[in-house]
Amino acid sequence: MPAWSATFGPDGSYFFNSPHKWSHSGMPMNLTDLIGEKDLRDIHELTLGPNGSYVCTYSNNDGMMYIRRHNLPAKLEKWLVPVEGGSFSAERDMGSLRVTLGPDGSFAAWDNTGAAQWENLPATLSTYIRSIMDENNRWKPGYELKNLSLGANGSWVFISKRGAGCHNLQGGAPELAEFLLGLENYAGLEGVQLCPFVANRWGVVYTNGNNWHCTPPESVMRTHWEAFGADWMKAVNAENAAIPPQQQKQVVYTQQKESKLKAVLKPIAGAIIEQTVGVVVQAAFC
Numbered sequence: 629m630p631a632w633s634a635t636f637g638p639d640g641s642y643f644f645n646s647p648h649k650w651s652h653s654g655m656p657m658n659l660t661d662l663i664g665e666k667d668l669r670d671i672h673e674l675t676l677g678p679n680g681s682y683v684c685t686y687s688n689n690d691g692m693m694y695i696r697r698h699n700l701p702a703k704l705e706k707w708l709v710p711v712e713g714g715s716f717s718a719e720r721d722m723g724s725l726r727v728t729l730g731p732d733g734s735f736a737a738w739d740n741t742g743a744a745q746w747e748n749l750p751a752t753l754s755t756y757i758r759s760i761m762d763e764n765n766r767w768k769p770g771y772e773l774k775n776l777s778l779g780a781n782g783s784w785v786f787i788s789k790r791g792a793g794c795h796n797l798q799g800g801a802p803e804l805a806e807f808l809l810g811l812e813n814y815a816g817l818e819g820v821q822l823c824p825f826v827a828n829r830w831g832v833v834y835t836n837g838n839n840w841h842c843t844p845p846e847s848v849m850r851t852h853w854e855a856f857g858a859d860w861m862k863a864v865n866a867e868n869a870a871i872p873p874q875q876q877k878q879v880v881y882t883q884q885k886e887s888k889l890k891a892v893l894k895p896i897a898g899a900i901i902e903q904t905v906g907v908v909v910q911a912a913f914c
Contacts (some may be wrong), residue, residue, distance in 0.1 A: 629818060630863040633726075633855070636823035639815035643851055644856040645671055645861035649878045651852035662696065663879055672722070676731025677824070683708070683737075685722050692748055693722040703734050707745040721776025727768060730778025730824045738773050742766055747752070750782040752796045757786075778820030791815030801842065807832075833857075837864030 630647040637643070640652030648661060650671065659682065662668060667688045670797040674684045681699040688694065695709065704727075710719055730749075738744035744767075746757070754838040767773060767788075775787040783800050787793040791813040797805040801822070809813075823829035831853060837892035839857035843850040861899055 630820070630834060630860070630867055631670075631672070632856075632860055633675075634819075634821045634833075635670075635674055635675045636821065636825070636831075637682075638678060638825050640675055642852070643674045643676065643699055644673065644852055646856045649855060649859045651856055653848060655850070656680060656682060656698070658696070658698075662879065673725055673727060675727045675729050677735070679730060681729055683727045683729070685725055695722065695725075695861035700729075700748060701733050701735055701745050701830075704737060704745065707737060717893065725774075728776055728778045730784075731780065731782075734778055736776050736778065738776070740807075743817065744773060747796065749778075750784055750796065752782075753784045754787065755793050760788075774817035775817070777820055777822040778824055780824055782825045783822060783827070784824060785820040787814045787817055787819065791817075801830055802828075803842070804830055804832070807840075833860060835864075837861040 629641045631645075632647065633645045634645075637642050637654065639654055641652075643650070643655060644650040651804050652660070652663070655676065660675070661860050662684065663671070667690070669687045669689050672687065672693070676682050677700075679699055681698065682697060684696045686694055686696075688734050691834070696903050697705065697708065700708070708727075709721060712732075720743070721739040725737065725741070727735065729735050732748055734746075734748040734750070736744070736746040736749065747881045749757070762768055770788060770792055772789045773786070774789040777785050779785075779797070779800065780793075781798045781800050782813040783796060783798045785793070785795040785797075785808070785891070793814040795805070797808075799805075804820075811817075817834045818833040821831045823835075828842055829844075831839065832845070833839050837860060839853075839860060841850075841853050841857070
């Protein structure tokens with residue numbers, strides 16, 4: 629599948645990363661500056677947490693992968709980069725590394741090697757994770773982690789690589805909860821992203837190229853999500869049709885104190901934003 633990531637941060641901040649676009653608003657200045665660097669090749673993971681915390685993995689044109697992070701829980705910092713102050717990690721598979729930062733110091737991090745670390749998770753999620761791990765603290769077959777998102781008020785969604793999973797939305801996202809409860813499995817879901825700071829703010833990405841979201845009406849955030857969704861659909865369709873991938877990326881952002889939408893083409897920039905909505909209410913399973 630094409631690469632993607634999305635995060636809803638504090639105070640209405642966000643970062644949406646589709647195959648050909650980065651859309652963001654309200655991020656810490658050093659992350660905004662990173663996106664403007666000429667040597668930047670791609671961003672692989674970016675998650676925004678409370679109290680200015682974040683994790684960002686990226687690659688430069690030198691072919692190396694790097695990690696930037698700030699104000700993380702000590703256990704997560706040590707797991708990510710055992711050498712204090714390092715800008716890369718030999719311990720983690722940086723290309724597949726994923727992190728979710730939740731309220732009250734909660735977090736989970738994992739990569740494709742099967743390694744994972746977490747702390748202060750909601751009790752229901754901790755119970756579920758213990759039930760799907762073996763005596764060696766590894767995922768049981770069929771439960772290897774694909775997507776985990778921590779939301780507001782102790783809500784969460786867990787999706788395995790083979791379509792197994794579980795959720796507890798704590799009544800904060802009734803439409804999403806009803807939808808997930810109606811699925812036989814999660815095989816048609818590429819991922820679900822919850823907002824740790826605002827209940828009933830979320831996005832769903834499907835393996836068939838569609839998406840579904842609950843973002844503020846008539847907001848720049850919604851415009852950016854819809855552009856993200858249109859680009860995701862385009863990339864999935866191109867992959868299914870064996871069309872050579874586009875190598876350029878467009879950067880779209882808003883400044884916190886400025887309502888005007890800006891589109892800035894960087895050296896790695898490309899396609900024009902498509903103002904189309906990719907909303908679907910039912911998953912198509914593989």
